[in-house]
Amino acid sequence: MQASLPVQEYLSMPFEQTQKQTEIARHLPPPLYVLFVQANAYGQACDKNLSVSINGDVDEAKALSKPPEDSQDDESDSDAEEEQEKTKRRRATTGGQLEEKRREMLKHHPLSVCVDLKCKDGSVLHLYFFYLMNLNIMTVKTKVTTPTDFSTAISAGDLLSSYTLLNCLYVGDQGKETPNPANRYQFDKVGIVSFADYVGQLGHPYMWVQNLGGLHFPSDGSESVCVGSSLSASHMEATMKFLRARVQSRLALQKQFASLEHSIIPVSSECQNLVPAKIITRLARWTTTTYQDYLELPYTKHVTDAGLAKESDLYFMGVVERGTARLYAAVVMSPRYPEIAPLFSVSLSWKGERTGRTDDNLRAIEGEVNMFKHELQGPRPGHQLFTNQMARLCMCLDVYLETEGQDDSVEGPREFPREKMCLRTVRGPNRLKPFKYNHPQGFFSHR
Template sequence: MSSDSKKRKPKVIRSEEGKRNRHEEQEGRYYSEEAELDLRDPKEDYQLYKETCEELQRLMAEIQDLKSKGSKDASAEIEERRIQSCVHFMTLKKLNRLAHIRLKKARDQTHEAKQKVDAYHLQLQNLLYEVMHLQKEITKCLEFKSKHEEIDLVSVEEFYREAPSAISKPDITSADAHQQTLARLDWELEQRKRLAEKYKESLASKEKILKEIEVKKEYLNSLQPQLHNIMQASLPVQEYLSMPFDCMHKQYEIARHLPAPLYVLFVQASAYSQACDKKLLVSIEGNVDEAKALFKPPEDSQDDESDSDAEEEQTTKRRRPTLGVQLDDKRKEMLKKHPLSVSLVVKCKDGSSLNLAFYFLMNLNILTVKIKVTTASELSSAISAGDLLNPDSVLNCLYPGDDGKKTPNPANRYQFDKVGILDLSDYISELGHPYLWVQAMGGLHFPTDHPQPAVVADNTLSASHMEKTIHLLRSRLQSRLSLHKQFSSLEHGVIPISGDCQNLFPAKVVSRLTKWNMITYEDYVMLPFTKDVVEAGLALDTHLYYSFMIERGTAKLQGTVILNPGYCSVPPLFSLCLNWKGERSSRNDENIRVMESEINVYYKELCGPAPGFQLLTNQLQRLCMLLDVYLETECHDNSVEGPHEFPPEKICLRLVRGPSRTKPFKYNYPQGFFSHR
């Protein structure tokens, strides 16, 4: 096909004017539809839309039917219906455009209305802000206080009564509150001027008095060296008359730095020593400078700060202390003692003494005591007497139940929880024992039912306990020293009996003590014949326990002794078991029970002269006597030939009595015979 034969498409030249005209025509049509939109009813358009859709559905169904029949004349009808459908489609397009235009107009109207609402809301906010600002200004004006309101003026009645009429002006100020306030202020100013004049006069008088005081101080200061010389010259006289005023003065000067409980203890003990007990020595020990430093406020100086800064720059990185180290430091701080302590020396007639050092734990607010026993002569060694003078137990249960192992202050439990201290008993060897009587001597009382945040030292409480406590301390020392000597003899098989107690026993006692030793609480509990005592709760871990053996021939009397710390006001408790022809105890032998009764119940017959320190040895001697009576009154087997193992040597009115067949264990002096009770 040649190029000439090809049909060329005509070129359409579209000028700018042509484009503009077409655009204007389109705009014209658009705007004509908007104009038409104002004239149309949306409900009618909606009805037209429904009818058009139904018509379209009908035409489509007819076309479908015509096509399904497949007749030759159907194509013309199909074409006709297609043309009708296209017309309906044009109608739907127009309705769609009209709907979009309506939607756009509705949105525009909504947007304009929203803008108006926002503008009105902004105006409202501005007005509210202005109202709030005006209210604040009004409040400030209403709350305004003038300086004159801070001045405490005299009352109106007093003002008119005392102020002169030139200032009060009653004819003017009575009706005008403002003029009245001004007049009252003028009267206040006048009064203050007068007071200022009096103040100047008082200052001048004060200066004059201060000068007089300075003159008198200089005079008194000049007397101090003279008084010191007089005191030094009187020292030989004080020593000769046993009146150490100078030493006492120094002690009282140091006492000013004692904490309140130690101060109360020192004052009351000193007063009791001077008034009632010359053998009680009271003194203050410790570092006075450290005690003074506790009351000095910390001084902050620039030099110290600069030095500390320099040290921080020079030091290298240090490890942060671990939790364990921090707890140890907190425990040490919690258990810190006051630098000063009060020392009491309780002396006895034989020259022995009990040295007590009282300490105050500042953070725990309790007193503790450390004990040291000093004897007049060297004591003989006795193994069983090892715990008698032990500083940790010598004063246990000075008052019943007071073992000094627990803190008496209930608040300390919560303090211990913070620093990880389980029990104070782990630190008693270092701190001392916090006995309750120690707290009472310092005037401290810790009520358990109503805990108090702060405990105050009471002089009255200390004074009420001082005499009895000193007496108990001296008695405890004497009883322990006496027991120490007795135990030394008992370990050698000798029962020491004083001449005053010889009449309590017959002249001849055959049974002998062969063994005496100390046992532990656990050993005591394991013995079968002590079961009744343990079950009765009479055996406590604060008691001392001893075992002994008394023998005569083949008979062996084994026994135990519970020694209460309060001996001899509380008697020892004996338990017996006889090994002879079997094992006999109070459970299976009535006479063994009676022997225990003779020792434990009728102990007052064996106390001897006051204060009764011979009770234990007298009980042991009576036990030897009772064993003789038990063995000598026992029925002899006549089938056995030969002499009796235990020939009767004691005089008995009756060998047995009653259905229990009890033996005569009571010794009657001076007749020298035995009878039943």
């Protein structure tokens, strides 16, 4: 076997390694074993870029599965009782005991399963699955490695973090609370208010993680019940595709944010027809913001009132300017981008403050950026959508400023000379401006 190692490596058939892993797999708890078997089977049958391994202390796992020796039971019980009595007398409070009980309750199995998903660009998503023995749930932690180091954008800090990367992979699955109803009663006994406080330490108990391990917890909406390997197999393929798509969309956003922080809005060659060759409005600033700060902005109230801004979303602020005009754009980005388009709310600081609630043309700009996903998506799967929206925002501000009426009492050249060709500068009682760009003729018209 030792002499055949080079041949195994050359033929990509690591028999010895597989044999060792299979031997260790015998000591996995049932949910991790189901995950290990099903992920291996899926990798061999459908996805050569998926690899599975087992990490952790095998000796400790073996010790867990050994039954205790009967001869020592009586002595150990009496010793334990004496020790407990001493402890009770010594401690006036139960704080230390509670903390010990919490630690014991949240203990995970010494073995874990690692699934590595390699993407086309060479990046790898590492998924580390753990099993919490006393809670009977599984959790996952993540890490992404890339072939080359990106010029790290400050605003992209949360995009690949383990805390937010896999948020809402399936609709509404935030992975903050335990899916096992029995855990609520266990938590009450040891004073745990919310599992969310321990997510950073233990990993996220997403529902899809339970499914991959064959764990099923009935809920009000569940109709069919399938458990074990069949449940895992039914979710494996779709989940792996979602995971890959999520990593690729986040890496694309990370590159785009790096450009935005240098005031460059990248527009791919396939999307050049969406905007004119010359846009004078430029991006002045791009930063990340928080959910609370977003709620406090006066021009985002219509978004929050409609329930379109959730705590699980990502929030950003962009500032685009031309001359003395400055446009502020607050952006809500769903974790499921590009399936769900980013949502822009704008406020213009020029001759006073204007928003989409007070200015029909600013509302029209919001509509141009937010509503026409089918135009702005670009080549599938649509990773260019966000930067195309940013480019359209700059283009619309150009049109807005250039079609404003000139004050005849002011002498000298116009601050914003008309460079865009428009069929009509305004239309209708709302005096709406022509924001639709017509390629290849190069003129602007009303929708």
